[in-house]
Every structure is written in structure tokens, then in C-alpha cells.
Amino acid sequence: MDSPLALYRRYRPETFAEVIGQEHVTEPLRAALAGNRVNHAYLFSGPRGCGKTTSARILARALNCERAPIADPCGECESCRDLARNGPGSIDVIEIDAASHGGVDDARDLREKAFFAPVKSRYKVYIIDEAHMVTTQGFNALLKLVEEPPPHLRFIFATTEPEKVIPTIRSRTHHYPFRLIPPRLLTSYLTELCDREGVSIEAAALPLVVRAGAGSARDTLSVLDQLLGGAGPQGVTYELASGLLGYTPDTLLDDVVSAFASGDGSAVFGVVDKVIETGQDPRRFTEDLLRRLRDLVILSAVPDAAASGLLDVSGDQADRLVAQAAAFGRAELTRAADLVAAGLTDMRGATAPRLLLELICARILLPAADHTTEGVMARLDRLERRASISGTTSAESAPVAAPVAPAQDRPAPSRAERAAPERTEDRPAPAPAPAASPVAEPEPVAQTPVVQTPSAPTPVAPTPVERPVEPEPEPAPEPVAAAPTPAAPAPAAAAPSGGLTLVDIRRLWPAVIDRVKGVKRVTWIHLTQNSQVVGFDNNVIALGFQSDGPRRSFESGGHSDIVQQAVIDEIGAKVRIDAIIDPSAVPGGTPPPAAPAAPAAQQAPAAPAADARAAAPADDGWASAPPPSDDPPPWAVPGDQAPPADAAPSEPTPRRPRMADIQAREGELADAPPEDPDAHARFDDADVDAESSAELLARELGAQMIEEIPRGG
Structure with a gap:
């Protein structure tokens, strides 16, 4: 049994009504046939396989139909049956392939035979296919015949390149351009x-x-x-x-597009390796990727493109495309499509298409390396998506002007000012009187170190030097009413600053650490093993270190700038990194609670100064010392330990008030130039030599020198 004919032969149209996608050609031809206004020469042009030769045969059938003039051949007469889809053909309809019969001799032979009348039809029709292959001499030989043919002669030229037909022939024909089918x-x-x-x-x-x-x-x-x-x-x-057909499966395209959206270079190059390992053509993969990016660009501009038929995709694929388009910004998609299109052009004739494909992927993954307008817009899209994670817009995530000047713009505090907040914590709290009421708080200002002590002893605390100027505190209703308010500063670490909170910073901190890991390994080690985010306020991220050594190494190594840039890239907020010492920080562990714990001196009800002196035990060993106050003792040098309770002097000796000692040195400290807060961990030898031995013993031990015995005596 004979095999069936090919589909394009079995379903070749037999009338103009069956021709699809060429209504702009078939309708005028049908009107001309019905009105008997047929020209002697036609030129059908257009891409291959769009119906030029088929339409020429239908036109020849309609011209020789016994019912002519008629728009469509009847299909019943002898001429229509001869020219049907499986018919034997007609002797009066001659098809010539100009690719093999386009010379001048073939044109002369055609001219000699054309003057003979048709055998049994009304017209003798010449269908010259691939007419652009006819030589110039052949066209010149046919020129006079095409210009003034006999009444029974009709010409139909079909070509894919009408510009190669000489103008003298084109001007004597009716030109009908065919198009690609939608x-x-x-x-x-x-x-x-x-x-x-x-x-x-x-x-x-x-x-x-x-x-x-x-x-x-x-x-x-x-x-x-x-x-x-x-x-x-x-x-x-x-x-x-x-x-x-050799097309890239949708699964690979989905994987690579998702990897581009998340910035996962490992997944992107893994897909490229899979393309090569499965034997696929990198050029075809690049072309399919460009087509996918084109679909995403259209979906980002027209969200309902799949539903309205703008994109010819199936239902489940349309859902995937919508989700992928939502993961990109328009600028990112446009830039990626431009890079792939340029790379596809470079791949033509390239000897290493895989290398070019990997370079294309690398450029898409690194918008920061692109300083063009597209690269800047792609970075803006990425920053806006990062800002949307924390529920803020790009305008809200911009740094706002804080009412308090940043720490780097303030003058460096003196040594006494730096030591004041720490002395209050290191000094053992006196036993409060049982009958003391919390209302009798001497100074509301003394509660300010509560916000600073758990996170870090930063210079942000108000200077305690101004407090001696105040007279003896008296319990007044106004300060008493304002005293209970310090319960609110507990969540100060999570207060919003520029639209971000401490919770947002801690939630996005792993992404910052991952970005730092790709920039500098030492900085990554500091973030994962030595420090932890302990505070965020006024666009300042406080990194807590358990000891001073890693903190100094972090500051001196320029790691703050790397972390700051990583925060800008991942979170989209311009912040400052402040390295502090925080013994409560657990590097690599669970973040400390947002509300800092109050010091021991504040947890118990505070008593007035007179009551505290009365309630102090007589045999404490320090009974002769001045009563405890909110002012830090002079011996509470940063980093030193307070003297033990049992280290009492041999005999009670009156000693100078501790605040007066600070006031005595205030002028000297004020005249000194600003110094680095971390330049010294304790007083150096120069400070010790500046005082006499008697003053030093009186201040540190509370002792009185009776007689100084010279050396050698």
C-alpha cells in the first residue's frame, strides 16, 4: 500500500476561501475575478510556504472555469478537476521553475510557445515560480511579451525576493505581497x-x-x-x-530565571553545565532564554497578557511566567534581555559558545559592575525589592535626619565623662533602706545609663559633669511624676529609624553576612564568631564584641566600610557601623532580648542620701567613707575592678569627696585636645605622677600619711 501524501499536499487549499492568513490578497483577487477585471500579469511575493504558488494555481483554475467569471472555481468542470489537489494537471497551465529555467534561452523558448492558442481552456497561464532566479537577460527577453501579450496569455510570477525582479517587469504586473501566518x-x-x-x-x-x-x-x-x-x-x-525539535525544556528555563531573580550564581552556572552535559546547543539555549525574557518583559508591562492572548502559552505555564515576572523589576528584565540579545549576536560563528554563555550569565548576575543607565536602574529595582521586605518603600528607607547628631560628629568626651557611666555600674550598690519609697529618686537623669549599659557603654550617654551643678535633690512632685517614664526606653533598640527596626536588621542580617563572605573572609569571621547585632538607632548599627581585642581589630582593619556597603546592597539603607564592647553579646548565638535589663542599683527602690547613710552597716569597713552617691568614685577607672568590701583601711581617715575630685580636674581635662575614646583602657603613668603620694593614698585607700621616711634612712 502506498504511503499517504505529506500533510501540506493533502491539505493544500483548492479555493481562496481555504487559504488562511492572506485575506488582504485573496479578497481583492476574488473581487477581480467576479467582476471580470483580471490583469494579464501578476506578481505574488512573500516568505516561503505562505501560499504564493497555491494561490497562483487557484487563480488559474478560476480563470479557466466553465462558469467564469466566478470568484472561486466550481470544482466540477473538467478544467477544475484537472487542476484539483490530486488531479493530472492541465496542458494549458504551465509551471516553470525559474531556478533551473531562468536563462535567456529558456525565455526565448517560452516566448515562441506563448503565441500558440490554448488547447481546450480559455487562457494559457504561465506560472513562473522563484522568479527572482531569472537572469536579467531572461527578463529582457520576456519584457516585450509581458508588456503586450496575446489575448489568451496570462503570466503569474511568484518570488520570495521581489526586489530582484527588474523594475521594467514589476511595473507591468499587479503586485500582491503575501505575509507570514499569525x-x-x-x-x-x-x-x-x-x-x-x-x-x-x-x-x-x-x-x-x-x-x-x-x-x-x-x-x-x-x-x-x-x-x-x-x-x-x-x-x-x-x-x-x-x-x-531541539528546544530547551521549560524546567531548565524556569530554573535559570529563578536563579537570576534570587542572584544565585551557583544555580545559574549549574543550569549552564546541565545544558552542556545533556548535549544541547548553547546557541539554542540562549535563544530560548531570550524568548523567555521577552515574555517576562511583556508580562511586567501587561499583567494580563497571558489571559488576553498577547502571549501564546498554556495555562500552567502562564502562572509560572506571572510568578517569575513578579520577582524581577522592569529595568532588570530589560537589561537582562539586552545582554542576552547582544550575546546571542556574538555567538554566531563563535568557537566557544559555552564561554560566551557563561559570560552572559555573569553580566546578568552583576548589575553593580554595569555603570550604564540600565545597570543603575537594575540596582534601583533590587534595592526597592530589598526595602519592600521590611514593609517600607524606597522613599521611607532613605536615611532621615536624626534630631541628635551622629556620634562621629560630636567631640570626643573626656576621660572623666567616659568613666562616669561605668563607675555607676561597677560600684557595689548600697543596701537600700526597707522603708524607702521609689518616689524619692534623687535625679531622673541617673536612669539614662539604663539604655546604654546592657548593649554597650557608648559615649551617647549624657555627660555626668553637669550633674554637680544641681543643688541637693529634693523630692518634688514634678520629677516624681516623670520618674516612672523610664520603663518605656526598654524597647529603644527596636525603635523605628528610617522605616527599619532592630527586628528587621536582625532578620536580614544573615543575607548581609553572606554578601560579606564573598567580599572579605576576615570580615565574615568577625561577624560570625566575634560580634553580634545588639542595637539599632538613628541609622547606627551597634555590633557588640565580648572583648576589646576583636573590637580593635575590627575597627583598625577597615571592616566597618565593608559591612556598611553590604547593608546598602542587601537592605537598601545607609547606616553607620559602631563597634562596642558588650559582654552580653553571644557571637553566632541567639540575639539578646530587645529590652535591656536594669542594673542592680535601679532594680531596688532607691533611698535618699541621708537614709542610705543611716542604713549602712557600721562594721562595713567603709563606714568612715563619704556616703554613696550617684557620682562615680574616682577609683572606678574603666577596666579596673572596684576595691573589695573587706579591704577597709587600717584607721578611719576623712577623705575628699569624689565629685570634688572630678571638679578639680575639670579645667585640666577641658583644656586638653579631644582624644580617642578607646586610646587608653586605664590611666597611664603620667596621671599617677601628676598627683602627690599623699593624695593618691587618700583617694585610693582612704588613708592618711603620718610620716614619710626617706630612702636610706
Whole structure:
């Protein structure tokens, strides 16, 4: 049994009504045939497989139909049956392939035979296919015949390159340009043909067939014929179509697009390696990636493009494309598509297409290295997405002017000012009187170190030097009413600053650490093993270190700038990094609670100064010392330990008040130039030599020198 004809031959149109996608040509021809206004020469031009030769045959059938003038051939007369789809052909309709008969001798032979009358038809019709292959001498030989043919002669030229037909011939013909068939029309036409053939085809496979046909009806039917021939019991599936046609599977495209959206270079280059390992063509993969990016660009501009038919994709694929487009910004998608398009052009004729593909992926993953307008817009899109994670817009995430000047703009505090907040904590709290009331708080200002002590002893605390200026505190109703308010500063670490909170910073901190890891390994080690985020206020991130050594190494190594840039890239906020000492910080562990714990001196009800002196035990060993006050003792040098309770002097000796000692040195400290807060951890020898031995013993031990015995005596 003979094998069936090819699909494009079995379903070749026999009337103009059956020609699809060429209504702009078929309708005027039908009108001319019906009105008997047919010209003696026609020129049909257009891409291959769009219906030029088929329309020329239909026109010849209509011209020689016994019922002419008629728009469509009747199909019943002898001439229509001879020129039918499976007919023997007519002697009066001559088809010439100009690719092999385009010389001047062939043109002269045609001119000699053209003057003979038709055998049994009304017209003798010459259909010259591939007319652009006729030489200039051949066209010149036909020029007089085409210009003034005999009444029974008609010419139909069909070509894909009408510009190669000499102008003298084109000017003597009616030119009808054919076009490519729209994809949606081809899709419906293929579905109808599959129903006629009795073979099922998946909806996801139809776009691949249409894409392979590239708008040509003949090429599309040839591809479909190949798939139908290899289809199994399940019909034409997506896997069969993508495998035979050589297209990239949607799973690979989904993986690489998702990796681009998340900035995962490992996943991107893993997909490239899989493309090479599976034997696929890198050029075809790049072309498919460009087409996918084109679909995403359209979806980002027209969210309902899939539903409205603007994109010819299946339902489940449309949902995936919508989700992928939402993960990008428009500028990012446009930039990625431009890079892929430029790379695809460079791949033509390249000897290392994989290398070019990897370079394209690297450029897409690094918008920061692109200083063009597209690169800047892509970075802005990424920053806006980072800011949206914390629930703020790009305008809100911009740094706002804080009412308090940043720490780097304030003058460096003196040694006494730096020591004051720490002395209050290091000094053992006196035993409060049982009957003391919390209302009798001497100074509301003394509660300010509560915010600073758990996180870090930073210079942000108000200077305690101003407190001696105040007279003896008296319990007044106004300060008493304001005293309970310090319960609110507990969540100060989570107060919003520029739209971000401490909770947001800690939630996004792992991403910052990952970015730092790719920049500098030492900085990453500091962040993961030595420090922890302990505070965030006024666009300042406080990193707590358990000891001073790692903190100094962090500051001196320029790691703050690296962390600051990583925060800008990942979070989209311009902040300052402040390294502090915080013994409560647990590097690499659970973050400390947002509300700092109050010191021991504040947890117990405070008593007035007179009551505290009365309640102090007589045999304490320090009974002769001045009563404890809110002012830090002079011996509470940063880093030193307070003297033990049992280290009492041998005999009670009156000693100078501790605050007076600070006031005595205030002028000297004020005249000194500002110094680095971390330049010294304790007083050096110069400070000790500046005082006499008697003053030093009186201040440190509370002793009185009776007699100084000279050396050698």
C-alpha cells in the first residue's frame, strides 16, 4: 500500500476561501475575478510556504472555469478537476521553475510557445515560480511579451525576493505581497488538522510546532507531519515535541530565571553545565532564554497578557511566567534581555559558545559592575525589592535626619565623662533602706545609663559633669511624676529609624553576612564568631564584641566600610557601623532580648542620701567613707575592678569627696585636645605622677600619711 501524501499536499487549499492568513490578497483577487477585471500579469511575493504558488494555481483554475467569471472555481468542470489537489494537471497551465529555467534561452523558448492558442481552456497561464532566479537577460527577453501579450496569455510570477525582479517587469504586473501566518491562527488550524487525522496533541506542544514553522504554513505542516509520524498511543506530547525539535525544556528555563531573580550564581552556572552535559546547543539555549525574557518583559508591562492572548502559552505555564515576572523589576528584565540579545549576536560563528554563555550569565548576575543607565536602574529595582521586605518603600528607607547628631560628629568626651557611666555600674550598690519609697529618686537623669549599659557603654550617654551643678535633690512632685517614664526606653533598640527596626536588621542580617563572605573572609569571621547585632538607632548599627581585642581589630582593619556597603546592597539603607564592647553579646548565638535589663542599683527602690547613710552597716569597713552617691568614685577607672568590701583601711581617715575630685580636674581635662575614646583602657603613668603620694593614698585607700621616711634612712 502506498504511503499517504505529506500533510501540506493533502491539505493544500483548492479555493481562496481555504487559504488562511492572506485575506488582504485573496479578497481583492476574488473581487477581480467576479467582476471580470483580471490583469494579464501578476506578481505574488512573500516568505516561503505562505501560499504564493497555491494561490497562483487557484487563480488559474478560476480563470479557466466553465462558469467564469466566478470568484472561486466550481470544482466540477473538467478544467477544475484537472487542476484539483490530486488531479493530472492541465496542458494549458504551465509551471516553470525559474531556478533551473531562468536563462535567456529558456525565455526565448517560452516566448515562441506563448503565441500558440490554448488547447481546450480559455487562457494559457504561465506560472513562473522563484522568479527572482531569472537572469536579467531572461527578463529582457520576456519584457516585450509581458508588456503586450496575446489575448489568451496570462503570466503569474511568484518570488520570495521581489526586489530582484527588474523594475521594467514589476511595473507591468499587479503586485500582491503575501505575509507570514499569525501564530494563533496557525494554532487553531493545527488543532483542526489533528482532529481530522485522529491524533491527540498536548496544548503545550502546539506553541513549539508553531514556533518551529516560523509562520510558514508548509513548514509548520511538515513539522507536524514529523511529530504525528513519531507519536505513540498518548499522541504528540510536550516531551516528544521539545526533544525532536531541539528546544530547551521549560524546567531548565524556569530554573535559570529563578536563579537570576534570587542572584544565585551557583544555580545559574549549574543550569549552564546541565545544558552542556545533556548535549544541547548553547546557541539554542540562549535563544530560548531570550524568548523567555521577552515574555517576562511583556508580562511586567501587561499583567494580563497571558489571559488576553498577547502571549501564546498554556495555562500552567502562564502562572509560572506571572510568578517569575513578579520577582524581577522592569529595568532588570530589560537589561537582562539586552545582554542576552547582544550575546546571542556574538555567538554566531563563535568557537566557544559555552564561554560566551557563561559570560552572559555573569553580566546578568552583576548589575553593580554595569555603570550604564540600565545597570543603575537594575540596582534601583533590587534595592526597592530589598526595602519592600521590611514593609517600607524606597522613599521611607532613605536615611532621615536624626534630631541628635551622629556620634562621629560630636567631640570626643573626656576621660572623666567616659568613666562616669561605668563607675555607676561597677560600684557595689548600697543596701537600700526597707522603708524607702521609689518616689524619692534623687535625679531622673541617673536612669539614662539604663539604655546604654546592657548593649554597650557608648559615649551617647549624657555627660555626668553637669550633674554637680544641681543643688541637693529634693523630692518634688514634678520629677516624681516623670520618674516612672523610664520603663518605656526598654524597647529603644527596636525603635523605628528610617522605616527599619532592630527586628528587621536582625532578620536580614544573615543575607548581609553572606554578601560579606564573598567580599572579605576576615570580615565574615568577625561577624560570625566575634560580634553580634545588639542595637539599632538613628541609622547606627551597634555590633557588640565580648572583648576589646576583636573590637580593635575590627575597627583598625577597615571592616566597618565593608559591612556598611553590604547593608546598602542587601537592605537598601545607609547606616553607620559602631563597634562596642558588650559582654552580653553571644557571637553566632541567639540575639539578646530587645529590652535591656536594669542594673542592680535601679532594680531596688532607691533611698535618699541621708537614709542610705543611716542604713549602712557600721562594721562595713567603709563606714568612715563619704556616703554613696550617684557620682562615680574616682577609683572606678574603666577596666579596673572596684576595691573589695573587706579591704577597709587600717584607721578611719576623712577623705575628699569624689565629685570634688572630678571638679578639680575639670579645667585640666577641658583644656586638653579631644582624644580617642578607646586610646587608653586605664590611666597611664603620667596621671599617677601628676598627683602627690599623699593624695593618691587618700583617694585610693582612704588613708592618711603620718610620716614619710626617706630612702636610706
